Amino acid sequence: MRYSKAFIPTLKEVPKDATTPSHVLLLRGGFVRMVGAGIYEMLPLGRRVLSKIERTVRREMDDAGAQEVLMPALLPAEYFQETGRYDSFGGALFRLKDRKGAEYNLGPTHEEIITDMVRRDVKSYRQLPLNLYQIQMKFRDEPRPRAGILRCREFLMKDAYSFDVDEAHALESYAVMREAYHRIFKQLGLDYRVVAADSGAMGGSTSAEFQVLVQTGEDSLVVCSSCDYAANVEVAETTLPTDASSADETPDATKVHTPGVGSIADVVAFLTPTLPGISPARMLKSLLYTADERVVMAVVRGDDDVNEIRLARALGVSEVVLASAEDVRKATGAQVGFAGPVGFEGEIVLDPAAAAVADAVIGANETDHHLAHVRHGRDFEGRVASIRMVKEGDPCPSCGAELRSFRGIEGGHVFVLGTHYSAKMGATFLDPEGEEKPLVMGCYGIGVSRLMAAAIEQHHDDDGILWPMSIAPYQVILTPLGKEAGPLQAAESLYDELRALGVEALLDDRAERPGVKFKDADLLGIPLRVTIGQRGLDAGMLELKRRDAKEAEKVPLAETAARVATWVTGLGGELSPRRARA
RNA sequence: CGGGGCGUAGCGCAGUUUGGUAGCGCGCACGGUUCGGGACCGUGAGGUCGGAGGUUCGAAUCCUCUCGCCCCGACCA
Numbered sequence: 001m002r003y004s005k006a007f008i009p010t011l012k013e014v015p016k017d018a019t020t021p022s023h024v025l026l027l028r029g030g031f032v033r034m035v036g037a038g039i040y041e042m043l044p045l046g047r048r049v050l051s052k053i054e055r056t057v058r059r060e061m062d063d064a065g066a067q068e069v070l071m072p073a074l075l076p077a078e079y080f081q082e083t084g085r086y087d088s089f090g091g092a093l094f095r096l097k098d099r100k101g102a103e104y105n106l107g108p109t110h111e112e113i114i115t116d117m118v119r120r121d122v123k124s125y126r127q128l129p130l131n132l133y134q135i136q137m138k139f140r141d142e143p144r145p146r147a148g149i150l151r152c153r154e155f156l157m158k159d160a161y162s163f164d165v166d167e168a169h170a171l172e173s174y175a176v177m178r179e180a181y182h183r184i185f186k187q188l189g190l191d192y193r194v195v196a197a198d199s200g201a202m203g204g205s206t207s208a209e210f211q212v213l214v215q216t217g218e219d220s221l222v223v224c225s226s227c228d229y230a231a232n233v234e235v236a237e238t239t240l241p242t243d244a245s246s247a248d249e250t251p252d253a254t255k256v257h258t259p260g261v262g263s264i265a266d267v268v269a270f271l272t273p274t275l276p277g278i279s280p281a282r283m284l285k286s287l288l289y290t291a292d293e294r295v296v297m298a299v300v301r302g303d304d305d306v307n308e309i310r311l312a313r314a315l316g317v318s319e320v321v322l323a324s325a326e327d328v329r330k331a332t333g334a335q336v337g338f339a340g341p342v343g344f345e346g347e348i349v350l351d352p353a354a355a356a357v358a359d360a361v362i363g364a365n366e367t368d369h370h371l372a373h374v375r376h377g378r379d380f381e382g383r384v385a386s387i388r389m390v391k392e393g394d395p396c397p398s399c400g401a402e403l404r405s406f407r408g409i410e411g412g413h414v415f416v417l418g419t420h421y422s423a424k425m426g427a428t429f430l431d432p433e434g435e436e437k438p439l440v441m442g443c444y445g446i447g448v449s450r451l452m453a454a455a456i457e458q459h460h461d462d463d464g465i466l467w468p469m470s471i472a473p474y475q476v477i478l479t480p481l482g483k484e485a486g487p488l489q490a491a492e493s494l495y496d497e498l499r500a501l502g503v504e505a506l507l508d509d510r511a512e513r514p515g516v517k518f519k520d521a522d523l524l525g526i527p528l529r530v531t532i533g534q535r536g537l538d539a540g541m542l543e544l545k546r547r548d549a550k551e552a553e554k555v556p557l558a559e560t561a562a563r564v565a566t567w568v569t570g571l572g573g574e575l576s577p578r579r580a581r582a
Numbered sequence: 583c584g585g586g587g588c589g590u591a592g593c594g595c596a597g598u599u600u601g602g603u604a605g606c607g608c609g610c611a612c613g614g615u616u617c618g619g620g621a622c623c624g625u626g627a628g629g630u631c632g633g634a635g636g637u638u639c640g641a642a643u644c645c646u647c648u649c650g651c652c653c654c655g656a657c658c659a
Contacts, residue, residue, distance in 0.1 A: 011609090012593080012609075013607095013609095014594080015593070016652080017651065034651090036650085092657090092659080138659095140658085140659080142657085142658070143583080144656090445659090482617065483617065512620090513621065514618040517619085518620085519619065535618085
């Protein structure tokens with residue numbers, strides 16, 4: 001491509017609505033542009049990057065035995081109504097009506113449609129297993145789109161669905177997909193981890209997220225410093241931490257006046273003079289949750305947080321919601337900040353770490369009062385279940401080493417769905433015994449457009465993007481300098497040579513000053529740059545520079561094309577076969 | 583949905599407190615000088631001041647309503 005003909009509207013200044021690096025650089029580099037909140041258009045460079053990601057995804061999915069299909073984005077409401085998700089999806093579902101008043105929704109995901117596609121024709125175990133995938137726009141009315149292209153209301157996603165005869169075979173399909181994902185993420189040049197994850201309300205069992213490790217990521221992860229354990233904090237486990245407080249005599253419980261101090265930190269500060277040795281770890285934090293109509297008290301140590309997903313599981317409900325201030329007053333008779341398990345009339349769930357505190361301070365269920373010297377089992381009862389949020393430094397559940405905290409962007413998610421959809425939708429087959437059984441499904445997503453942003457979050461510097469070769473919009477940029485004819489001519493013939501070798505080159509033939517060309521080249525993040533100046537040309541040399549290197553390398557003119565092609569493949573890029581034949 | 587902020591030229595902003603006929607930088611067009619890390623001089627084009635209503639002789643500025651965007655939180659198959 002000739003730069004002079006290309007539509008690459010770069011921006012010198014940072015658009016004010018952009019905050020994260022990927023958002024800023026995608027906008028500045030002329031890759032994408034915002035059309036509305038969480039809605040973006042792809043300019044030529046952005047489209048090229050997406051195509052590169054798609055290409056890798058397609059190849060690995062095809063190699064893994066999946067077949068590509070394309071499902072509609074506009075869905076008659078009856079599909080989601082059939083599984084109840086038309087309602088349960090809630091506000092995230094884009095709904096609309098046609099001219100006749102019939103209801104539709106835009107596809108936020110396609111389990112229903114694919115299940116319908118398969119149930120029409122798959123009737124026998126002989127037709128299984130089957131794995132179908134598509135790369136398509138998904139629509140979700142996110143409560144809060146953010147970080148540019150990382151969380152959008154319209155986004156490009158690859159979703160694959162497997163259909164098997166039973167759970168064991170479904171697990172095999174799952175394993176195959178998981179391996180394919182490893183190959184995909186490696187080829188895309190991303191630093192990622194597979195973490196244990198919550199399967200959400202999809203009714204899944206086995207599941208794993210492919211998390212791209214990035215500081216600005218939305219998800220919190222813990223990764224073992226020693227073994228390969230890694231998990232989303234939503235589901236992270238830990239062994240019981242040894243408790244700091246001794247298990248000696250616990251004095252009798254005493255009510256203390258704590259006017260206006262409700263938070264853990266405030267109470268600790270307030271009580272320190274009268275109760276030396278008080279610390280957040282010796283406080284018990286009591287939070288009230290609404291779970292299926294009932295109000296439940298969750299108790300964790302003062303320095304811990306409640307993991308709401310674990311709490312919901314412990315209670316056997318699908319979700320818990322923090323109780324309103326009014327509910328708290330009703331249930332405890334006190335203002336928020338003074339709830340505690342002693343005297344609480346209702347279900348209490350206690351984290352093991354909290355249960356182990358031998359001499360605790362808790363809220364007294366009376367405004368402006370706390371109880372000191374309280375002990376589980378003596379002063380109050382409560383069911384013990386692991387409901388705390390795992391923290392950095394906690395011991396790894398599988399090897400005991402310290403867990404480290406990371407933040408990540410969920411780039412992919414694989415999980416076994418079981419018969420959740422097939423049973424509801426009557427997607428069945430006949431097994432060899434002639435018995436009718438529901439298909440056992442798995443589903444596997446990759447956020448294609450999100451990965452474009454994730455790659456930038458991971459690969460950029462102050463000057464711009466550093467695309468991994470495998471997804472760079474162009475593999476090399478040719479930068480002739482000066483207004484003499486020589487450099488441009490040399491660049492033109494190098495350009496032809498490179499194209500003949502199948503290298504994707506961008507020829508900066510603009511009549512711009514060197515500084516402008518260098519700045520744009522760095523901003524766009526093209527992995528290789530060949531600088532062609534009159535001085536070098538006189539010596540028969542060109543400069544070859546990697547975007548991620550400080551120094552350029554001088555290369556004889558005649559060898560440059562071959563060297564570039566070698567670099568491209570060496571860095572994980574592919575030469576275009578169509579061009580290579582030319 | 584709760585809290586905060588912002589809508590003025592393609593982009594970034596000033597002007598709003600104290601009403602008086604819209605300005606700066608970048609970008610863009612033209613001319614000239616420059617040419618290895620976002621050059622310089624000159625000339626010029628470009629604006630429903632987010633929208634509607636109101637107050638006023640007069641509204642970007644004051645009042646009411648409304649739409650949109652960003653950030654924090656809630657939420658996130």
